[in-house]
Amino acid sequence: MSRLVVVSNRIADPRQTAAGGLAVALAEVLNNTGGLWFGWSGKIVDDAEGDDVHMLQAGPVKLATVDLSHVDHDAFYLGYSNGVLWPVFHYRVDLADFDAGYINGYRRVNQLFARKLLPLLRPDDVIWVHDYHLIPLAAELRALGCTQQIGFFLHIPLPPPLMLAAIPGHDWLMRALFAYDLVGFQSQSDVDHFTKYVETEAHAQPLDGQRWRAFGRTVRAGAFPIGIDVDEFTGLTYASEAVEMYERMKREYSRRKLLVGVDRLDYSKGLPQRMRAFREFLTRHPELRSSATLIQIASPSRENVSAYTDLLRELETLCGSINGNFGELDWMPVRYIHRTVPRARLPGLYRASRVALVTPLRDGMNLVAKEFLAAQDEADPGVLVLSRFAGAAEQLKEALLVNPYDTEGTAAAIQLALQMPLEERRDRHQAMMRTVRQYDVHWWCESFLAALAEAQPEEKGTSWLRL
Structure with a gap:
């Protein structure tokens, strides 16, 4: 069985499932595969690089975290993730701060995550990236030579194409999704918004109702509504x-x-x-x-x-x-x-x-x-x-x-x-x-990972230029 590598902005100890959230959803498969969970430590430091990877063994699961500098945290987390993506994805374009230049910090932290994660990967790992903070992570990993299967799940809504188009650089953001092998959404309406966007804005070629091809890559998309235990x-x-x-x-x-x-x-x-x-x-x-x-x-x-x-x-x-x-x-x-x-x-x-x-x-x-x-x-x-x-x-x-x-x-x-x-x-x-x-949390996890296993990338050797 391939090892599962989970990447999210924040991590949790899967032994403490009473905390809820992703820990409940992923504890079983992480424990069964001796998985790795990678993300931000929650610490903000003065060191601009935040180079050290902190490792903690949580039963059979490895927890790997990196710190963020004040500048990176403010631009990546407070700025672009929660000052631009969160309001727009929740249909509040009026609250988005488009003019502050946060996008560079967002890219920089995703590049940091990719650089620090890559040496920890094994050739047959399956990588599951979570949520809006890390949309371009697969593109950054591909640019560094990563060929493993990578899936992405968006926990928040995806807005209609015209609302997405209000984001400066929206084409870069959505193009990054094609670096994944599978993109999962909470609802069919989110999938419909994705479909309409990639076909009208990115001129993606629909293949079979579940897969689209653009930018030399094929991505599968579907609805995987998350449940509870x-x-x-x-x-x-x-x-x-x-x-x-x-x-x-x-x-x-x-x-x-x-x-x-x-x-x-x-x-x-x-x-x-x-x-x-x-x-x-x-x-x-x-x-x-x-x-x-x-x-x-x-x-x-x-x-x-x-x-x-x-x-x-x-x-x-x-x-x-x-x-x-x-x-x-x-x-x-x-x-x-x-x-x-x-x-x-x-x-x-x-x-x-x-x-x-x-x-x-x-x-x-x-x-x-x-x-x-x-x-x-x-x-x-x-x-x-x-x-x-x-x-x-x-x-x-x-x-x-x-x-x-x-x-x-x-x-x-x-x-x-x-x-x-x-x-x-x-x-x-x-x-x-x-x-x-x-459709409980176990169904959600199993169905997503099964779909990711079926979404075999067509271009294992294809290089992915950094966007």
Whole structure:
């Protein structure tokens, strides 16, 4: 079996799967192949080169990391990755900082990763690169002579071609994807955007509906929606911390139905729109006011960026206004929590909630939706209100799908969710859980790697000039 080499901006110890994320997804295959996980150490140093590769043995898995200089971190991570790609890929071109010249730092760090990774590779390694930080990594590896199979998975959405074309140098960025043998996306709509872009902008030749040829390379593309480890999350639901949270929530809110939202504080999550919809619900249904409470967790994120501080101020103002206008001495409509809640406690909160509001303006997948479903009591499950603009909406069609920009429509969905009969709640939950179980995180990992194994590169000896 070939060794799996995972490359991502940040790494995690696969022995600590309770942390969630990629560690849960990749732990099994990394352990089975004695894999290598390569990425940024999380440290920012004064040394401009950041030459040293730090090695750590985590069971059968090697963890290899490099440090970044202040200049490289600011340009690569804060600047181009999160100041240009993140907003544009989430359809917020208005928030992108195109004029700061961050692209040179983005290229420089990808070149650094390629130089440091190459000596660690074996001839039969399979390389899996993750997310928007490292789009050009395969091109940099190819330029250094790397001929191994390389796959790429984009965890965030891919916007339509005209929106992509707003990025200066977009042609360079998308051309770099042809250095991969397989490119994976979260949803079919992302694949459709990729298809339209490469055919119209790059004049790529479609081969069979899954492969395109351009720039002397053939790339395969497909949708591989990421899932959760259902058994692992169900186990957390019955663990002591989650049970304690569940029992406490049931005691404190014995006379009320809970709604829950769990998000990072990010403009892509639609938090102000959600609060306006909840306010509209309270306005339209005074008879339900004291019977429902929304617990909104908004974990801190990039609070040194002006767009996030503005969002924080707006969200705090909305929550305060709703509580001031509708609250009673013995009831507050919104409990707003601006801190990170331990993952071990979340299943208990999900299980105690009658409704989950997962209403991003745009999201690659959104695993909160799937975790909420996995935590429910099958005999008396809660209702998922889900944005049609989340990647999860392609799979979870039995959720109450909403347009988060439609305040009245989302308010109506909240009312419908709170009053949904038990039989309908059960039917919807059972149908969605069949999907969540079938397309879990293990399916995601296995199906991507199987597709990568089938995507044999046609030009093993072809040189790849640095873009």
